[in-house]
Every structure is written in structure tokens, then in C-alpha cells.
Amino acid sequence: MIAVCSVAATAWLAARTTSSAIQQEQGQLLSSDTDIYDTLVGYAATHPDWTGVTPTLHRLAEQTGRRITLTTQSRRTIAASSATATALPTRASAVVDPLHTDPALLPGGDAGRIDPRAVGPYRLTAAERKEQRGRADKILYCLGGANGIAKLSEAPSGRTSIKLVDSALDGTVKGAGCGVGTLIAPLPTEREPLIRLNTMVNDCLRREQHEPVKITIDFLVLPPDQATQTCLDTARRDQLTPYVAPAALLFVTTPTGSATAPAFHFTSANTTRIAGVAGLVLLVTVAVTVVVGTRLVRPLRALADAARRPVEEHQRVPVTTNDEIGYLAAAFNDLTQRRERMEGQRKAMVSDVAHELRTPLSTIRGWLEAVQDGIATSDQALVDSLLEEALLLQHIVDDLQDLAEADAGQLRIHPEPLRVRDLLDHVATAHLGRAESTGITLTTHTDGDPELSGDPVRLRQVIGNLVSNALRHTPPGGTVTLRARRTGDHVTIEVADTGTGIPAEDLPRVFDRFWRAEKSRNRRTGGSGLGLAIVRRLTEAHGGTVSVTSTVGAGTVFTVRLPV
Numbered sequence: 001m002i003a004v005c006s007v008a009a010t011a012w013l014a015a016r017t018t019s020s021a022i023q024q025e026q027g028q029l030l031s032s033d034t035d036i037y038d039t040l041v042g043y044a045a046t047h048p049d050w051t052g053v054t055p056t057l058h059r060l061a062e063q064t065g066r067r068i069t070l071t072t073q074s075r076r077t078i079a080a081s082s083a084t085a086t087a088l089p090t091r092a093s094a095v096v097d098p099l100h101t102d103p104a105l106l107p108g109g110d111a112g113r114i115d116p117r118a119v120g121p122y123r124l125t126a127a128e129r130k131e132q133r134g135r136a137d138k139i140l141y142c143l144g145g146a147n148g149i150a151k152l153s154e155a156p157s158g159r160t161s162i163k164l165v166d167s168a169l170d171g172t173v174k175g176a177g178c179g180v181g182t183l184i185a186p187l188p189t190e191r192e193p194l195i196r197l198n199t200m201v202n203d204c205l206r207r208e209q210h211e212p213v214k215i216t217i218d219f220l221v222l223p224p225d226q227a228t229q230t231c232l233d234t235a236r237r238d239q240l241t242p243y244v245a246p247a248a249l250l251f252v253t254t255p256t257g258s259a260t261a262p263a264f265h266f267t268s269a270n271t272t273r274i275a276g277v278a279g280l281v282l283l284v285t286v287a288v289t290v291v292v293g294t295r296l297v298r299p300l301r302a303l304a305d306a307a308r309r310p311v312e313e314h315q316r317v318p319v320t321t322n323d324e325i326g327y328l329a330a331a332f333n334d335l336t337q338r339r340e341r342m343e344g345q346r347k348a349m350v351s352d353v354a355h356e357l358r359t360p361l362s363t364i365r366g367w368l369e370a371v372q373d374g375i376a377t378s379d380q381a382l383v384d385s386l387l388e389e390a391l392l393l394q395h396i397v398d399d400l401q402d403l404a405e406a407d408a409g410q411l412r413i414h415p416e417p418l419r420v421r422d423l424l425d426h427v428a429t430a431h432l433g434r435a436e437s438t439g440i441t442l443t444t445h446t447d448g449d450p451e452l453s454g455d456p457v458r459l460r461q462v463i464g465n466l467v468s469n470a471l472r473h474t475p476p477g478g479t480v481t482l483r484a485r486r487t488g489d490h491v492t493i494e495v496a497d498t499g500t501g502i503p504a505e506d507l508p509r510v511f512d513r514f515w516r517a518e519k520s521r522n523r524r525t526g527g528s529g530l531g532l533a534i535v536r537r538l539t540e541a542h543g544g545t546v547s548v549t550s551t552v553g554a555g556t557v558f559t560v561r562l563p564v
Contacts (some may be wrong), residue, residue, distance in 0.1 A: 002292065013277040032064040033252055037094050037105045040070070044245035045098035045118035045156075048355045050078045057081040069251040070096065080247055087431040088251050097247035099237045114231035117156045120243035121193035122217075124158035128187050135182065136160040142178035159187075159217075186217045197235055204231035299325050303332055357396065360389040402534050413541050415453045420491055421446045423456065428482060431471060439476035443468075447485035452564050454523045454542050459562075462538050462546075465531040466495040466558045473556070474499035485564070490544075493560045501552040509534045510548055535560075 039060060043053055050070060057068045061081035069088060070078040078448070095100055098115040106115070136152055139162055143150045150162050185257045186194050196401035202212040210227050219236065221228045302317050315320055316336060363385055403413075424444045435442040463482070470480045478498040485492055501512060512530045513550060535558075539546045543563050550556035 002285060002289050006281055009284075010281045012276055013281070014274055017277070018272050019481045022179055030279070032066065033093065034105050036060050036066070036068060037096065037102070037250065038063060038250055040096045040248075040250060041098050041101060041106065041115050042117050044096055044248070045115045047245050048243055050245050054081075065255070067253045069253070071249045071251065073247065073249065075249065082255070086253075086256070089253065093252040094250045096250050098244045098409040100247070101238060112229070112236065113242070114233065114236055117241050118244050119155075119157035120240040121156045122190050124189050128189055129158040129160070130385040132158075132160045132183070132187065135179075136162055139178045139180055139183065143180075150197060157189075157190075162287040170216050173503060184217060190217055193239065197239055199236035200238065201228070203229045204234060277381055289317050295321075296325065299329055304333065305335075315382050331345070331406075357393065360393050361390050396530070400530065413455045413458060415455055415542075417451060417453055418456050418459075420450045420452060420493065421462065423459055424484055427460055430460075430464065435471055436482065438471065438474075440471055440483075441479040442471075443479065444482040444484075445484070450484060450491045450564075452491045453561055454562060458538050458541070461495065462535050462560060463495065463555060464562075465535050469531055470497035470499065470556070470558075473497065478555075487561075489564050490561050491564060493562070494557055495560075496555060496557040498555040501554055501556055502548070503552055505549075506520045507513055507548060507550060511546070 039056065040053070043056055044050070047053075053070065057070070057079055058081055060066075061068050066081075067086070068081040071088070071092075072078060075088065096106060098118040099113075101113045101115050133152075133154075140150055141412060143162070152160055153163055154160050154366065162180060163392065194215070198215050201215055203213055205228060207320060208227050208231070210225075213221065213225075213228055215221070215232060219232065253484055299317065299320060306317050316333050319326050319329045319333070367376060367382060369387060371378045371382070376382060421444075424446060426482070428442055428444050467480060467482070474480055474497045480495070480497045483494040535545050537564070538561055544561050546558065546560050548556065548558050
């Protein structure tokens with residue numbers, strides 16, 4: 001981004017400097033071309049032909065350093081600024097015609113594109129000019145011209161007019177009283193051509209089936225009308241044609257006759273400016289690179305320092321950016337958090353395993369020491385009690401082995417086709433005696449006869465753990481129901497009881513290892529604390545899921561979803 005911005009800035013500034021120099025050169029060329037065109041149009045507007053234009057061409061050529069040639073429409077040379085004959089370009093620079101001026105070269109002209117210097121028969125005599133100028137001076141004095149309210153202006157025809165600076169004075173009583181309206185009345189020289197002009201305009205309008213109009217000496221049409229304006233422009237051109245020079249082609253070329261604009265070179269000031277701009281951009285680029293590089297390196301150094309810290313410190317790295325480095329810092333913090341959680345789980349599991357194994361081992365050791373010391377007698381009841389504690393130890397060790405294999409990905413699954421109804425009946429039969437002894441009703445219900453592919457031993461272990469857990473927490477007189485149904489390409493198995501239920505805040509932890517709702521860890525009301533953890537691992541090994549919903553005082557439902 002820095003490289004792109006620096007290159008773009010350098011290119012933009014260099015282009016601006018270059019275009020400024022080019023525009024300056026083009027402006028000079030355009031100005032000289034405009035002067036040439038304006039001078040020649042003015043000559044054509046005040047002369048009936050091009051005779052005598054050569055001195056004007058020489059003067060313009062000396063002022064602009066260009067070669068100027070005038071030709072007829074058939075490209076026959078009328079006059080040239082140089083006697084040396086050269087081939088003319090294929091395209092003329094402009095057409096010099098005072099009755100059809102070029103608005104690009106002479107902006108601000110009237111709507112008819114007729115040069116105002118083309119006055120023809122409307123040019124006043126010297127006596128008329130003097131008379132009207134005297135009348136205008138008197139009016140100006142009457143209006144208070146000394147204080148700048150009005151000023152005089154003289155048209156190319158010699159007619160003098162008064163321009164009121166404050167438009168609010170137009171048409172006032174004072175203006176009428178000073179005789180401002182007498183200046184717009186046609187003079188003797190203007191009356192006859194103005195009458196002919198009105199006749200020509202109205203003849204044109206009659207042909208176009210329009211109402212006749214009256215044209216004043218200022219050649220304005222009120223209200224503006226396109227048809228009237230067209231007829232007026234046509235009539236004026238017809239009236240002025242005998243008094244102006246015919247249209248001519250203008251060729252403005254280099255002294256050698258080439259139409260290409262003269263080449264130019266950068267001045268030392270422009271060269272210095274471009275070099276300074278490039279140096280400034282380079283300096284800014286280096287500064288920005290250093291600042292951005294420092295900001296990029298700072299979080300990387302923090303990550304490296306945190307990674308080198310001992311594991312026990314569990315360092316966190318602040319996430320200050322929303323880019324790849326920010327993502328890396330967030331991932332590092334997440335990894336640290338997971339490492340803390342796993343470390344806490346490891347410590348908790350070691351503590352739980354030690355606690356679970358300590359109690360039966362302490363019981364066995366105590367009774368054996370009592371027998372050894374002669375305090376207790378080794379009878380059948382003692383042997384049964386020690387055997388029960390040994391079986392509990394074996395059960396805990398077996399559960400831990402299953403979980404260890406699942407965690408290591410070495411849990412063996414041997415799938416085969418099986419009927420879910422037979423699976424539920426087998427589990428119910430195995431726990432029926434315990435249910436009857438505690439006064440609990442154990443029933444099964446299957447919608448249809450769904451089948452799936454799974455390990456029958458492991459699935460019996462899953463359903464058996466759930467049933468055993470339900471029987472343990474259901475009071476006498478309650479019910480435990482096993483339900484199964486097929487939903488799409490899954491089989492849903494539910495173990496529902498009418499037991500004490502599980503509080504909502506404890507539901508997220510029911511599948512944790514060694515967790516019991518009874519904080520006392522009494523095995524008379526709770527098992528090893530690994531049954532539900534094994535249920536989840538075995539279900540996931542089959543590609544399924546297990547979930548739980550519960551209402552305190554109403555019962556609990558464990559739901560196992562297995563793919564067919």
C-alpha cells in the first residue's frame with residue numbers, strides 16, 4: 001500500500017506539473033491564435049475585400065512568430081505573411097467570416113454570430129457622431145455623471161449610448177426628464193437601412209406565416225422568438241454582405257509551414273519542482289514505512305515474548321489491529337485460554353481420580369489391617385464387602401480405560417445391523433430386577449421397527465448407563481421410559497424418568513467427568529461420575545449426539561440421535 005501510494009503520488013504530482021506547463025504553452029498558442037483571428041475578423045468586418053491585408057499579416061506574424069496565410073474557399077492564396085511558398089495543411093485553422101464568427105475563438109458575441117464591427121450602412125458620419133456625443137454629454141451631466149451613476153459607451157458604428165450603472169434608475173422620471181430616450185432614436189444615416197431591414201424581416205416572416213414585427217436600431221426582438229430571430233439574422237447578413245470581405249480560410253502554421261505546434265522544454269524551475277516533489281514523496285514514504293513497520297513489529301514482539309514465557313504464566317496478548325496480526329494474536333489468546341482450561345481439567349481429573357480411588361482403597365486397607373491386628377474376624381460378610389469395593393475399583397478403572405481410549409482415538413467400534421427394539425428390550429430386561437426392587441416402573445415404546453448399524457455392545461453400554469442413572473434418581477413409584485423412533489436418516493432414542501430433575505445451571509456440566517449433582521459424592525446416590533461422560537464419547541464415536549432436558553421435580557429426558 002505504501003509503495004502504491006508513493007508511486008501514485010509521484011505520478012500524480014509529476015503529471016500535474018507537466019500538464020501545467022503544457023497548459024501554459026497551449027494557453028500562449030491559443031491566445032496568439034485568438035489575436036490573429038480577432039484581428040482578421042475585424043479587418044474583414046470593416047473592409048469590402050481583402051485588398052491591403054498583407055501589412056496586417058506581416059505585423060501579426062512578427063508578434064506571434066507564426067506563418068499566416070489567407071485563401072479563398074477553393075484554397076487559392078489571397079495573402080500570406082511570407083513570400084516563400086509552402087504546402088498548406090489539409091485542414092484550415094479557422095474560417096474568417098465576420099457574418100459567421102467562431103464562438104470558440106470569439107466568445108461573448110451576439111446570438112446571430114455577426115461580428116459587431118460589421119456595421120455596413122449603419123456607420124454614422126463624423127457630424128452625426130459629434131452631434132450625438134454632445135447630446136450624450138448633456139444627458140450624462142443631467143444624470144449626475146460625475147458621481148458615477150452613468151457612463152458613456154460608443155458602438156463600432158459611432159453611435160453613443162448611456163449605460164446606467166444602477167439598474168434601478170432605468171426608466172425613472174429623472175432619466176426620462178434628462179432625455180435618455182432621444183439617444184435610441186435612429187439618425188438620418190440609419191433610417192433608410194433600418195427601413196430596408198424591417199421590410200426584409202417582415203417579408204421573411206410573411207413567408208413563414210408569422211405576424212410582422214418592428215426592429216429597432218439595437219437589432220433586438222422582444223419578446224424573443226426563434227422564427228423572428230432567424231429572419232433577422234438572415235436579413236442582416238444579406239444587408240451587410242456588400243460591406244464586408246468575403247469568407248476566407250485561415251492557415252496558422254509554424255514558420256516552416258508545419259501545422260504542428262512548436263515543441264517546448266521544461267524550464268529549470270519546473271525541473272527543480274519535479275525533483276523536489278519526488279524527494280518529498282520519498283521522504284514521506286520512508287517516514288510512513290518506519291511508522292507502519294514499527295506498528296507491525298510491536299505485536300509480533302509481544303507474541304514472541306508471550307510464547308517464550310513459562311506455561312504456568314498463561315500470558316495474554318492485546319489485540320490492537322483487525323488484520324492478519326490481529327487474527328494471530330486472537331488465535332494465540334484462544335490457544336492460551338484452551339491450554340488453561342485443559343490444564344485445569346487435567347488437575348481436576350487427577351484430583352477426582354485420586355479421590356475416587358482413595359475411598360475404596362482406604363476401606364479395603366482398613367479392614368485388612370483390622371483382620372491382621374485381630375480386631376475384626378474374616379467372615380463371609382467381610383469378604384463380600386471387600387469384594388464389592390474391589391468391583392467398584394475395577395468399574396472405575398474400566399471406565400477410565402474407555403475414556404482414555406476415546407480421547408486417544410483408539411476406541412474400538414464394531415458396527416453391525418441391529419434392531420433398536422431388541423436393543424431397548426435387552427437393556428430393559430437387564431435392569432428390570434433393580435427397577436422392581438425399588439418400586440419403579442420400567443417400560444419401552446418403539447414407533448415401528450427402526451434399524452441402524454452400530455456396535456451392539458457399546459450401544460447397550462450407552463443406553464444402560466442412561467437407564468442406570470435414571471433409576472438412581474427416580475423415587476419409588478416413579479417411571480422410567482425408553483422410547484425410539486426414526487426421524488429422517490437418524491434414529492432417536494430417549495430415556496425419560498419422573499425423578500428429581502436437574503437444575504438448569506447444572507445441565508451444561510452433566511457430561512463432565514466425575515461430576516455429580518450431589519456435592520457430597522455419596523455413591524449410594526451417585527455412581528463413579530464417569531457414566532455420562534462415557535455415554536457422550538461412545539455416542540460421538542458412532543457419529544451421533546446426546547443431549548438432555550430437565551425440569552426440577554418433574555423429571556429428566558436424555559436424547560441420543562444416531563445415524564441410520
